[in-house]
Amino acid sequence: MILSHLDSDAERDHAIVGDIGVLYPAPVSDIEAVLRLHFAEAPAQMLRGLLIGSDDEYLEWIVEQLQLMGKVPFAMIGELQGEDWDRVRTLEMRSPNGREPNVTYDLANTPCYNVVGRNACIYPAGVAQLFAKDDMLVHMGVESYVGVPLFDPGGRPLGLVALLDTLALDEPRMRETLGLILAFRPRIETVLINRRARRDWALLSGRIAAPEHGDPLGQLMGSFALAMQVRGAFVSRFVDGSRQRLRTAALVVDGQLRDAIEYAPLAEVELAGEVLIRDALALAWPGAEALGQFGASSYLVSGLTGADGQLIGHLGLMHDRPLNRRIGDQPVVRAFKQQVTFDLRRAMLEAERRATERRLLELQRTESLGLLAGGVAHDFNNLLVGMLGNVELALLDHLGSGAGSGSGAAMREYLVDIRDAARSAMQLCRQMLTYAGRAEVEVTRFDLVAELDELRRLLAASISRTIEIVVRRESKHSWIDGDPIQIRQLLMNLITNAADAIGQARGRIEVVLRTVSVTNAQPIVGVTGALAPGSYICLGVRDDGCGMAKSTLERMFDPFFSTKPSGHGLGLAPMLGVVRAHRGTVVVSSEFGVGTDFRVYLPEAQTTET
Structure with a gap:
């Protein structure tokens, strides 16, 4: 385990961060034994908590185990709240008196601020004095604090787990407490991920107008802009396989569905997955002039990916005031992005299916015409060969007879016309054979x-x-x-x-x-x-x-x-x-x-x- 002092803020001089990527839970053999026993004796409780969604009992059990095995008076699990994720709501909290009512508190001026979205953070002693504005810490008489952040698979913060003690911690206790939290951490993150998914879906279902008629993506973008209280929203996809241009599949500005526009891709979207442009669109995104015609100054652009993980398009918001820097992390944005990605993939598959059907029909038609043309041209060409040969013989006989004037001259002219017409017809037959793919090719x-x-x-x-x-x-x-x-x-x-x-x-x-x-x-x-x-x-x-x-x-x-x-x-x-x-x-x-x-x-x- 790597432990180091924080020195960026005077308030955190007494804090220690743990690089949880290299932590080893040395004294936690008892923890795994308890976990195995719990899962063996109460599988229904775990399944009910993780699959059905009634996870309160499961979190209650985890916090109770953290409190008992950590030998601490206070333990809690908190989830991020607020549009800017600047608050935490406790999902389960225990004190020496048992379960406590859940509360919501601001992260500012609390030790939790140094944990959420960062690394494990330890205050071995004097934490209540360091955060004198945190009334809850002062009231509980807390002396030491150990907090570990929670993340989803994409690296986005979910919340935190914290154990608090009225006694100071020495280094062995620090290691033991951190190891304990890390043993439970994956299970807690699974519960919070499921909770967030259910909440995002509820937000999505409540804010999207049912597309009873018209373009479903257009309906979705109108609902997206309304839900986020911005001027416009758009979804776009690449024009063709060259991936040099994108065309909007649905664009809603000021509540109106607009005509499709094209613009150039932005490399940062493919690299980072999401880009926030707060001003100066022309400088930040050359080639997006068409997006700037609506007078918006701030844009959030998220990449949409196909089933193979390749970028297939963009989901965007536009507004005439700077968008919040953390707007992309809001649950409703993630919910809309998930639904739009699904709808765009489905639309692309449907378009590909129709295009494939058209190509197959065209191929069948051209092949049928080719077979017909090739057969007719081949047979007709054989007839023309005989006709042209007889005309040439007739011209030779005419020259041998010495007829050079009067009706003889007229007869020669007629024969020449027949020969020229037969040659033109043979040229047409060659073209038809070429169309049918049956012409001779001199490679x-x-x-x-x-x-x-x-x-x-x-x-x-x-x-x-x-x-x-x-x-x-x-x-x-x-x-x-x-x-x-x-x-x-x-x-x-x-x-x-x-x-x-x-x-x-x-x-x-x-x-x-x-x-x-x-x-x-x-x-x-x-x-x-x-x-x-x-x-x-x-x-x-x-x-x-x-x-x-x-x-x-x-x-x-x-x-x-x-x-x-x-x-x-x-x-x-x-x-x-x-x-x-x-x-x-x-x-x-x-x-x-x-x-x-x-x-x-x-x-x-x-x-x-x-």
């Missing part, structure tokens, strides 16, 4: 960076000068194994479509090449399904054009679908076949009036060429 290793640089040079002349094309890449090379012709056509379609979305207005097309790692813990799911774990080259093309409505986004890969008045051909459908044939996928996000972002993922080559 070779090539550098996407070089392809992109060449394509950018070729497109410069055909794209409006009011459009800026910006290319960003992580490295000098991005090697993949695939068909350069198909990938080049895919790149060209993405960039020209982005330019068409911008039109003649001023705009920007951003092309990004980067390497991403896909794992089971961080999957990527696109239109063609989930990617297998591994390393991929991500080709992103983002524009600030007209964007797409939800209805367009759902049909954009349908064969022959186009929003252009002069649209023809298969549209974007062949892109699916290309990425499917290259064992990749495509992820699309778009907002009408804002722009569109295409991300194509292709497997990175196992080895690179130099």
Whole structure:
């Protein structure tokens, strides 16, 4: 055991602190024997106290044992009270006369102030003289004091256990008394944790409006702000897997449910679990300007975690006056946080379930269309081969006959038209086979960076000068194994479509090449399904054009679908076949009036060429 004198306050010069992390209960073999006997003879009492919730009898027994085994006249267990946790209410207290009525007292000017939330604290002698303002100590004639703090599993203070004597303590008695309290300490903390959980749930049930209609999270935030008497409350979650932005799932300010806003995460929330910003939001939290638009000056932001312990979002309070520094420790805040975490996890699971269902339906639809298109294209292509061969033979016979004018010339023109139409039809069949993933792929290793640089040079002349094309890449090379012709056509379609979305207005097309790692813990799911774990080259093309409505986004890969008045051909459908044939996928996000972002993922080559 480590014992050291406190010297920070003159009032505590006579105190000794015990580092309870290294205490050893040397003379407590009798304690464990009594505990075993008690649990063997009265299991029903323990179960009733710990499980059913009627724990008064259990605490009464513990305090009685502390008094008897510690050979002290006074023993007590106290629980923290008050919004600032500046008071203690005794849960069980004994004197030489037996049980005493429970009381509530202020921590200030008492030896308990040096115990709660800190370490064990011992006043071996003269404690009543040191704390002359503590009427209870003076009245009882207390000479020595031993107190040990109680904590919950998260390290938050619950209260304290104290033994008081009318005699001074020597060092052996100090060790014995501390060891005694520590033997009972885990059992007392369990009781207080259960009491706090029941009380928090009662607070939560009494202050939350039942969400009979509307958004449950919105109802919850309205109740949260009302319960805490602040201007607003919000709950948010990460926008996507990149964890670069958060969007409010529910935001209530001045009693009104507001539109969703986005803001940047704050690293301190993930590190500390909770951050209190009392002023200067812009300095303390760059990227949270959207939260500052409501005129609040003080914010409490708590991290919400998923079942795996990873941060999934924020729970926040906002007010126009500085929030109390210990507001995050209040029971009602913990109760709301517990309920909001549960509701947010449930909402995320439900959203993921719906998204998975949509992806499965989309996959089934595209696969069905692919099978249909592939079968039709294959059979139709065989017919065209025969047709084109006969036309070519007819043209050769016509040339051999020497017919060069009149009806002969007209016949040749007809044959040429038939041949050209058959070739166009065969080209369409190849596109349909590409969409179905049945086109022949001539695999070779090539550098996407070089392809992109060449394509950018070729497109410069055909794209409006009011459009800026910006290319960003992580490295000098991005090697993949695939068909350069198909990938080049895919790149060209993405960039020209982005330019068409911008039109003649001023705009920007951003092309990004980067390497991403896909794992089971961080999957990527696109239109063609989930990617297998591994390393991929991500080709992103983002524009600030007209964007797409939800209805367009759902049909954009349908064969022959186009929003252009002069649209023809298969549209974007062949892109699916290309990425499917290259064992990749495509992820699309778009907002009408804002722009569109295409991300194509292709497997990175196992080895690179130099």
